[in-house]
Amino acid sequence: MASVLVSVFLVLTYAGPFATTSLSSTTTTTTATTTTTTTTTTTNGGSSECSSYTAINDVTRLTVAAAGSGCDRTLFSSYTTWVRFNGASGTQLATSAPASNQCGTQGTGWYSGSLPASGVSNSGTVCYAWNSNNCNWSNTIQVTNCGSFHFMYGILLVHRFAASVIVLHKQKDLI
Template sequence: MTSWDNNSFSRPVDPSSSMRNAPALSMSTNNFFAPSPRYSSQVHPQYSDDGRQIQQPGYQTKYTEASQATRVDFSQTSKPKSWTDHITVSHVIGFLPGLVLTAIPMGILITLYVLACKFLRVTIILSNALMNVYFTNSRASSNNTTARTESSTSATSVTLPYQCTSCSSINDMTRLSTYTAGCCPCDSAYNGWYRFTGSSGSQLITFPVNTGFCSTNAPGWWNGTHPSTVGATANGNFCANYAGYICNPSYSTASVLATNCNGFYVYYLVPLYCCCGIYPRYCTI
């Protein structure tokens, strides 16, 4: 058997390296003293305090297996890297264009949304204002219509005096204050309530006109004020414009009445005095 240095027993020996460093044994096929292949493996002492105790090959194999089983791969037990460790400059540079391309449409959409909200708010305000104006005008128009209706109703509800329905009519265009042809009828036959209709106009004039108008040389006018209240009656004087007097005392008459009959007037006419080529007359408009 081969002897070993006692210093080599202080540490475990790798069997493979021991086999490489072991001295070669010259054996021949006829040498009956050659070791059996079972014991041809290189062995080393098991204990450091006994330099001559030799580890049998069988025990050596168990040691090798135990050594191999207790090995630890520290590369697998190392702490895993964080996702931030994988970020590189190229990742950042590639992310920025995407961020810009995403931010621009988002900014446009947000701007459009804000503008749409403002437009909607302004539209609602204008709609409310227009509706207020519309309802105000409608209310005013309704009030005016109601007022007119009430006025008309109240007017028609007033009982008109009898002369409004039991009067006589005068239809004679020659008595218009603008008529200048012909001469000279006299109004000495009228006595009672009359209404001027048709071509003769609708009411007596309340201002003097010159001689020659109203188809007479002494045109007459009513010196009074027409009543504004339906059913009311006012008193006035008849005046004849003659000989430089707009109300000649010789041909003027008092107590000519006028009644408001809700749309027209009726007059209580009295006979006029005609004498000596002077023909006072009721002139109309």
């Protein structure tokens, strides 16, 4: 006597700018006294932010750029803005604190969280260096690793004037 029950459920949940897909699969096989149950949950890393974003190619954001008065306050809003840094502007937010008053701005913004693995999204913190304080103020952002070609950053309004997020110049700055 053998009976087989197979159930598959796909749930799409909207949670702010991220959609989470959960796949639950239950397989029950009865042969005398054997039962197997399997559940899998997957975060959708192929999210819309990997294809719908604002591209920023601004060389004044580089860690090697001179001082300036650049400000991201007009670029970002109170809603998450997905951006991709590319071209001559570099490809990834700085992951250590540059000195303040360089990189085309006075308050230099850098990402202090851990970067996600390919296909994964996570949240982290952007700190803004000001005078001798490497994290004078901060805000939470979302980061999605869209694969080997780029990271996407979900950035909210920068609350200060003369403050901008800073970008590493391609792979050589990562060392």
